[in-house]
Amino acid sequence: MADERLIVALDFHEMDKVQALVENLGDCVSYYKVGMELFYSVGVEVITYLKQQNKEVFLDLKLHDIPNTAARGLCSLARLGVSILNVHASGSYTMMKTAIDQLRQETARTGIPCPKLIAVTVLTSIDQTDWTAIGQKTNIQEQVVRLAKLTKQAGLDGVVASPQEAQAIRQACGEEFMIVTPGVRPSGVATNDQSRIAVPMQALKNGASHLVIGRPITAAKDPHAAALAIIKEMEMVR
Numbered sequence: 001m002a003d004e005r006l007i008v009a010l011d012f013h014e015m016d017k018v019q020a021l022v023e024n025l026g027d028c029v030s031y032y033k034v035g036m037e038l039f040y041s042v043g044v045e046v047i048t049y050l051k052q053q054n055k056e057v058f059l060d061l062k063l064h065d066i067p068n069t070a071a072r073g074l075c076s077l078a079r080l081g082v083s084i085l086n087v088h089a090s091g092s093y094t095m096m097k098t099a100i101d102q103l104r105q106e107t108a109r110t111g112i113p114c115p116k117l118i119a120v121t122v123l124t125s126i127d128q129t130d131w132t133a134i135g136q137k138t139n140i141q142e143q144v145v146r147l148a149k150l151t152k153q154a155g156l157d158g159v160v161a162s163p164q165e166a167q168a169i170r171q172a173c174g175e176e177f178m179i180v181t182p183g184v185r186p187s188g189v190a191t192n193d194q195s196r197i198a199v200p201m202q203a204l205k206n207g208a209s210h211l212v213i214g215r216p217i218t219a220a221k222d223p224h225a226a227a228l229a230i231i232k233e234m235e236m237v238r
């Protein structure tokens, strides 16, 4: 049976690959993430398909723009009926506050269910070398916690962060705050371009509310078996 804390990233650009994977995983996965590759290739069709399959959708387009543009973009995306949308926290407190206020007003006005809005802190692919090269002087964890607190103050529902920072965010932002963690790799599986990683059990122990996992499932020889093994590991932490 599905563990609602697992979100599988559908990083494909063809609908037939999406359909094959969703059929293969069946009832063991109830939540999918649609990112730029898939949405820019296929568009709304993939959201319609996943909702027809009774799946929840995290539409991961990571908006990063001036407050009005980001907020209006989110209001347009909310019409798709997805469960989670996101922005970059580095877009500023003002952008996040404008975004959540307008999203709540617009969904209340139109009767559309309001999606959760979360903010990306520091991408899980970024390591200390990348971090220093873009001119950052603080350590990554301090910056992640700073952005998580700002996200909470702006009124958003949670953040995207690495499992390595989940414990510090949980302490700073409380039990109700969503902590969605990509950068999850079962033991012995390729890390690919991820840097700040943890195994599924550790991510949950650190306080993650949801795990986003793509290639360890989608690129596995047997995706169904890979998903079941991850779910079994996750079930050890409740």
Ligand SMILES: O=c1ccn([C@@H]2O[C@H](COP(=O)(O)O)[C@@H](O)[C@H]2O)c(=O)[nH]1
Residues within 6 Å of the ligand: 009, 011, 035, 120, 122, 123, 124, 125, 160, 161, 182, 183, 184, 192, 194, 212, 213, 214, 215, 216
């Ligand atoms: O900081 C971030 C934000 C988003 N992602 C997304 O999560 C998945 C991870 O896929 P894997 O194949 O498990 O690495 C991917 O869609 C990213 O765009 C992230 O990895 N890190």
